[in-house]
Amino acid sequence: MHVHSKDDIFRMLSVIPDPEIPVVNIYEMGMLRDVVLDDTGYEVILTPTYTGCPAMGMIEADILATLAHNGVKGARVKMVMDPAWTTDWMSGVAKDKLRTYGIAPPLHSSCNNDVFGHNIIKCPRCQSDDTVMLSRFGATACKALYQCNDCKEPFEYFKCH
Amino acid sequence: MNQQEAMFKYCLRLGDNALIRSYRLSEWCSNAPILEEDLALTNFALDMIGRAQALLGYAGQIEGKGRTDDDLAYRRGERSFYNVLLTELPNQDFAYTMARELYLSAFEYFYYSGLAGSKDATLAAIAAKTLKEIKYHLSHATDWVLRLGDGTAESHAKMQTAVDDLWPYASELFESDAVDAAMISAIGAPDPAALKDSWMKHVSAILKEATLDVPTTMYTHTGGRNGIHSENLGHILAEMQFLPHAYPDAKW
Numbered sequence: 084m085h086v087h088s089k090d091d092i093f094r095m096l097s098v099i100p101d102p103e104i105p106v107v108n109i110y111e112m113g114m115l116r117d118v119v120l121d122d123t124g125y126e127v128i129l130t131p132t133y134t135g136c137p138a139m140g141m142i143e144a145d146i147l148a149t150l151a152h153n154g155v156k157g158a159r160v161k162m163v164m165d166p167a168w169t170t171d172w173m174s175g176v177a178k179d180k181l182r183t184y185g186i187a188p189p190l191h192s193s194c195n196n197d198v199f200g201h202n203i204i205k206c207p208r209c210q211s212d213d214t215v216m217l218s219r220f221g222a223t224a225c226k227a228l229y230q231c232n233d234c235k236e237p238f239e240y241f242k243c244h
Numbered sequence: 245m246n247q248q249e250a251m252f253k254y255c256l257r258l259g260d261n262a263l264i265r266s267y268r269l270s271e272w273c274s275n276a277p278i279l280e281e282d283l284a285l286t287n288f289a290l291d292m293i294g295r296a297q298a299l300l301g302y303a304g305q306i307e308g309k310g311r312t313d314d315d316l317a318y319r320r321g322e323r324s325f326y327n328v329l330l331t332e333l334p335n336q337d338f339a340y341t342m343a344r345e346l347y348l349s350a351f352e353y354f355y356y357s358g359l360a361g362s363k364d365a366t367l368a369a370i371a372a373k374t375l376k377e378i379k380y381h382l383s384h385a386t387d388w389v390l391r392l393g394d395g396t397a398e399s400h401a402k403m404q405t406a407v408d409d410l411w412p413y414a415s416e417l418f419e420s421d422a423v424d425a426a427m428i429s430a431i432g433a434p435d436p437a438a439l440k441d442s443w444m445k446h447v448s449a450i451l452k453e454a455t456l457d458v459p460t461t462m463y464t465h466t467g468g469r470n471g472i473h474s475e476n477l478g479h480i481l482a483e484m485q486f487l488p489h490a491y492p493d494a495k496w
Binding site for chain 2: 135217
């Protein structure tokens with residue numbers, strides 16, 4: 084009764100970029116959790132990065148529009164909070180893309196135990212270890228602002244969460 | 245009060261605390277002492293809106309009358325809001341805001357840690373998610389209270405005044421009534437009264453490290469959890485609910 088397989092749906096949705104960081108898509112970010120094929124159609128399971136992330140409304144709209152464009156009928160989005168999103172779900176590919184884009188990717192989430200511990204955040208531009216935090220928050224809740232003491236460039240760090 | 249009514253009020257209390265605090269935090273937007281604080285406080289406001297959305301949405305489901313999170317935020321009168329008074333007090337200066345954030349975040353750290361282990365799957369999930377953010381809020385407020393308390397003579401005096409003035413409002417956090425009792429037995433929710441010692445120990449240690457005196461007053465301002473508010477909430481709602489009142493079915 085389902086025209087499209089779960090893999091088909093994942094493939095269609097994997098092109099949707101994160102509205103705030105367009106170099107990575109919602110699957111690589113770990114926000115797209117699952118697709119459930121049931122009696123009424125296709126339920127896309129989505130989880131927010133932060134509870135108040137303002138991009139979620141846009142991502143939901145993008146998902147429905149993308150599926151409609153691909154001729155998928157009976158699609159809906161379900162937001163789940165359990166298990167809570169963690170930066171551990173970000174793929175290695177996503178972390179490389181972030182670095183290339185100029186955002187230092189998160190270290191392992193174990194550093195979350197000490198929210199702003201003395202971790203070494205490498206400069207994504209010159210790879211220097213000599214960096215300093217300027218602000219715990221940047222343009223979005225998920226990032227902090229750093230500056231490199233060697234190349235002097237400011238950069239964003241995607242915090243462990 | 246049956247089980248469903250208790251659960252509804254319980255979710256409203258948690259949701260309203262987040263919503264009204266979010267409103268106060270948002271007021272710092274473009275007014276914070278430095279740019280980094282503008283970013284931090286508005287980010288926290290966003291965390292609170294997300295939390296309020298989740299909790300008020302769930303409250304609507306429990307009530308079962310088709311009310312959404314927006315209906316509950318925008319179409320409820322002052323007497324039907326159940327936030328604690330501490331969340332609705334004006335921001336005043338930065339020291340007051342940091343004292344409030346310290347008191348609330350320290351309480352929430354203990355409260356939501358307990359709620360994350362409750363038997364209600366939805367509340368446990370919201371709590372586990374929000375606990376990650378509370379750690380940021382608590383660490384931020386702690387840093388500032390230390391910095392201002394153990395700072396210049398002026399910052400010390402301002403921080404001490406804020407800590408003293410808000411202290412009688414903190415006690416409301418530890419009130420435990422029939423709604424709490426119902427939730428403790430039904431879903432294993434934490435008992436606010438039981439958290440007072442941990443909170444006192446944690447907050448006192450921070451105040452002492454900040455070279456501040458720990459207030460000793462026993463006076464308690466109370467009422468918010470039952471809809472009896474200070475004059476401040478009416479002003480907040482008048483502004484927050486203006487648009488849905490003037491244009492009831494307005495859509496983006």
